Amino acid sequence: MNALLLARQLSYGNPRRPRLDRVDLQLAAGDRLALLGVNGAGKSTLLQLLAGVLAPTRGELSILDQRLDRSGPNLRRHLGFLPQRVAAYPELTVAENLIWAGRLRGLGGAALGPAIERVLEDLQLGDLSQRQAGRLSTGMLQRLGLAQAVLHEPKILILDEPTAGLDPLQTEQVRELLRGLATTHSMILATHLLDDVQHLCNRVILLDAGKKIAEHPVTPDSDLLAHFYQQSSVHGAMDNQ
Amino acid sequence: MIWAIALHEWRRLRSSLLFWLLLAFAQLVIGWLTFAQLEAFAEIAPQIKASASTLGTMDLVITPTLNSLVLLLLLAIPLLAMGSLAGETRSGRMALWLSAPVSSSQIILGKTLGLWFASLPLLLSAALTLMALGLGVALDWPRCAAAFGGLVLFSLWLSCVAVLLSGLFDHPAAALAASYGVLLSLWLLDSLSEGTANWHWFALMPHLTPWFEGLVRSQDLAFFLGSGSAAVLAASFGIARRRGEI
Numbered sequence: 349m350n351a352l353l354l355a356r357q358l359s360y361g362n363p364r365r366p367r368l369d370r371v372d373l374q375l376a377a378g379d380r381l382a383l384l385g386v387n388g389a390g391k392s393t394l395l396q397l398l399a400g401v402l403a404p405t406r407g408e409l410s411i412l413d414q415r416l417d418r419s420g421p422n423l424r425r426h427l428g429f430l431p432q433r434v435a436a437y438p439e440l441t442v443a444e445n446l447i448w449a450g451r452l453r454g455l456g457g458a459a460l461g462p463a464i465e466r467v468l469e470d471l472q473l474g475d476l477s478q479r480q481a482g483r484l485s486t487g488m489l490q491r492l493g494l495a496q497a498v499l500h501e502p503k504i505l506i507l508d509e510p511t512a513g514l515d516p517l518q519t520e521q522v523r524e525l526l527r528g529l530a531t532t533h534s535m536i537l538a539t540h541l542l543d544d545v546q547h548l549c550n551r552v553i554l555l556d557a558g559k560k561i562a563e564h565p566v567t568p569d570s571d572l573l574a575h576f577y578q579q580s581s582v583h584g585a586m587d588n589q
Numbered sequence: 590m591i592w593a594i595a596l597h598e599w600r601r602l603r604s605s606l607l608f609w610l611l612l613a614f615a616q617l618v619i620g621w622l623t624f625a626q627l628e629a630f631a632e633i634a635p636q637i638k639a640s641a642s643t644l645g646t647m648d649l650v651i652t653p654t655l656n657s658l659v660l661l662l663l664l665a666i667p668l669l670a671m672g673s674l675a676g677e678t679r680s681g682r683m684a685l686w687l688s689a690p691v692s693s694s695q696i697i698l699g700k701t702l703g704l705w706f707a708s709l710p711l712l713l714s715a716a717l718t719l720m721a722l723g724l725g726v727a728l729d730w731p732r733c734a735a736a737f738g739g740l741v742l743f744s745l746w747l748s749c750v751a752v753l754l755s756g757l758f759d760h761p762a763a764a765l766a767a768s769y770g771v772l773l774s775l776w777l778l779d780s781l782s783e784g785t786a787n788w789h790w791f792a793l794m795p796h797l798t799p800w801f802e803g804l805v806r807s808q809d810l811a812f813f814l815g816s817g818s819a820a821v822l823a824a825s826f827g828i829a830r831r832r833g834e835i
Contacts, residue, residue, distance in 0.1 A: 399688040403833020417833045424690040433681035439604040451593040452689040496685070 350413070352377055352426075352504055352534050353398065358407035360393055361558075367393045368558045370407065375504065380530050382545040382566070383538040385555035391538035392432055392508050394555065398536065399429040399506045411504070425454060428502035428533070432509050434493035438482025442473055442492055445481050449496035467495040471525060487518030491525065498529060505529060507537040511544055523547050590691055591699045598703020602669055611665045612711055615658075619715045622657050626650040627722070646726045647733075651719050652801045655736055658715050659797060662744055663776055666708050667768035670751030673700045674824075675764035693828035697752060697821055705748040712740055732803035739800025742813050747772070749817040753824040 353375040361367035368390045375381055383391045396402040397409065400416055409416045411423050436445045443464065450460045468474045471491045476484065481492060490510060497505060510526060511519045526548050529535070539545060545552050545566055554562040602608050630649045637644055677683040686696055716737050722728060751768050758764040778792035789795070796809040 396684065399684070400832055401684045401687040403831065421690045421692045424688055427688060429684065429688040431681055431684040435680075435682040435685035437601055437604075437682070440601065444600070448597050449685065451590075451597065452685065452691060454590070454690055 350377075351375060351410075352379075352412060353536075354410045354413075355398065356408050358394065358397055358404045358409060360397055360402060360405050363405070366405070366558055368397070368404075371555075371558075371560045373398075373553065373560075375534055375536060377503075377534055379551060380535045380549040381537075382549035382552040383536065383555055384540065384542075384545055384552050385538075386540060388557075389555040390558040391540075391555055393558070395429075395506050395508045395536065395538050396431075399427055400424050401429070401431075422454075425500065426503045428497035428500065428505045430493045430497045430505070430507045430510055432512065434489045435496070436481040436489065436492055439480060441478050441480055442468075442484070443477040445492060446495060446499060450499050453500035455500055463499050463501075467499050470498075470528070471495045485518075486513050487515070487521065490514060490518070490522055494522070494525060494529070498533070503534060505533045505535045505537075507535065509538055509540070511539070511541060590695045591702065594691070594696060594699020595702035595706060598673065598700050599706040601672075602703065602707040605672075607668065608707060611668065612714065615661050615665060615711050616714050616718070618661060619654060619658060619718050622654050623650065623718055623722070626653055645729075646722060647729050650722065651728075651733070651736070654715075654719060655740065655801050658712075658740065659743065659794075660776070662708065662711070662740070662747060663772050664769075665711060666704065666744065666747045667751045667754070667765055667772065669707055670704050670748065670755045670768065671761035671765040672755075673704055673752055674756040675758045675761045676755075678759045679761055687828070687832055693832065694821070694825040696828055697756075697824045701745075701748050701752045701821060701824075704752060705745050708744040708748065709741070712737070712744060729803065732801075735803045735805055736801045738805070739797055739809075742810075743797060746813040746817040749820040749824075753820040753827075756824045756827045 351374045353373070355371060355373040357370045357372065359366050359368055359370055371390075371394060373381075373394075383394060385391050393402065397404050403417065411426055414423055416423055437448070440448070446464045446467065447460065450463055455463055468477055471494055473488070473491055473495060476488060481489065484492060494507075494510065497507070507526070511522050514522060523544070526535075526537075530548060535548075537544065537548065546568075549566050552564055552566050553560055554564075627650050630646065633649075674683070677686060720728070720733065723730075750772065754768045754771060755761075755764040758767060772793075775791060775793045778789065779794040790812070796812045799806050799809055
């Protein structure tokens with residue numbers, strides 16, 4: 349099986365106290381991979397490395413068999429990234445934010461309009477297109493972030509805590525959207541919510557204190573995940589002592 | 590892509606209250622200074638005529654106002670630039686810039702040009718105010734063109750340096766403080782140093798005042814274009830390093 353994304357021994361930070369320590373990861377077409385861990389486990393750092401926002405201090409990262417650090421910026425065209433804080437300009441409207449995101453990802457004049465119309469419809473943002481991003485609720489803002497991430501139809505979606513800070517209704521709406529996106533994209537998402545893993549992913553990597561401590565397929569047996577989650581919390585508590 | 594980023598940056602700045610406040614403030618100051626200089630000129634005009642001096646409106650009204658415009662640009666452009674990279678980092682939007690299929694130099698050039706576009710209305714409004722004097726008095730138009738050409742080049746140079754300094758910090762206020770520190774030092778360097786000192790070459794005003802006198806000198810062009818390009822290269826290097834491309 350060819351990997352869409354392959355990370356080998358990725359490390360980041362001071363070698364004595366790395367924020368991420370020798371993590372291996374592979375994402376194949378159709379995969380929906382969850383990074384699970386407590387706060388500070390290194391999930392966001394790993395996602396930022398995978399999205400090319402940070403540069404690893406050790407290790408290598410390949411997308412479609414090409415090294416990200418040695419290829420030109422065009423390789424990033426295959427990535428769609430939703431950061432933990434949605435990257436929108438509050439003073440611009442939803443449509444203007446999407447125009448910016450589209451142009452930044454190389455969508456030209458003829459392709460940009462239909463792409464924006466498609467994501468506005470898919471992410472139920474049509475009625476909000478002329479509203480300033482600064483006046484959106486958290487759930488709407490999250491949908492705008494997702495729209496920016498999928499606008500250019502990337503092969504790989506990298507999502508950092510897509511349901512964080514949402515109320516139960518908004519969480520369910522975003523999960524529904526993500527289930528739809530998962531049918532057409534390979535996906536890596538970071539979360540500390542077992543429900544996100546259970547509902548959206550087919551594989552899970554457990555991170556603790558910057559290290560990968562386990563990798564498993566996701567099964568309907570949520571007790572297994574709860575066990576891993578508990579294990580990581582115990583590790584975290586022990587590290588703090 | 591550079592053009593698209595520049596237009597986005599210009600659109601973003603144009604949507605901010607700060608831009609319009611700066612434009613209004615600059616217009617107010619330039620208008621007031623112009624009329625104050627004109628009034629002073631009118632008072633001493635008979636003495637100038639009696640002494641057969643060659644001094645005229647250009648020397649006694651326009652050039653002093655342009656000197657004040659230089660200071661206004663030094664204060665306004667870093668204010669607009671503080672959001673261009675430091676503001677993006679602070680707000681979390683830098684993640685989207687860095688993960689985009691755009692080269693580091695394209696990001697920096699686009700942001701620099703966008704900032705420069707935003708400084709042009711300020712220059713244009715000052716130019717229109719001063720050129721309006723031409724309705725009543727004879728102006729030296731080639732000298733005016735040289736002066737405003739110099740200011741356009743100066744605002745581009747300022748944009749390059751301000752974007753570089755904005756990229757060195759994660760907080761807009763820190764970027765602003767550093768920009769004011771560096772730029773005002775360069776502005777004051779002329780009055781603090783002897784003309785023969787080696788570092789006097791870096792002083793800003795000796796590279797600007799010849800334009801106001803109608804002189805276009807290659808050494809001034811070299812200063813603005815050379816140090817401006819160096820700033821763009823350094824800022825691009827900073828972004829490329831963050832992304833692990835270098």
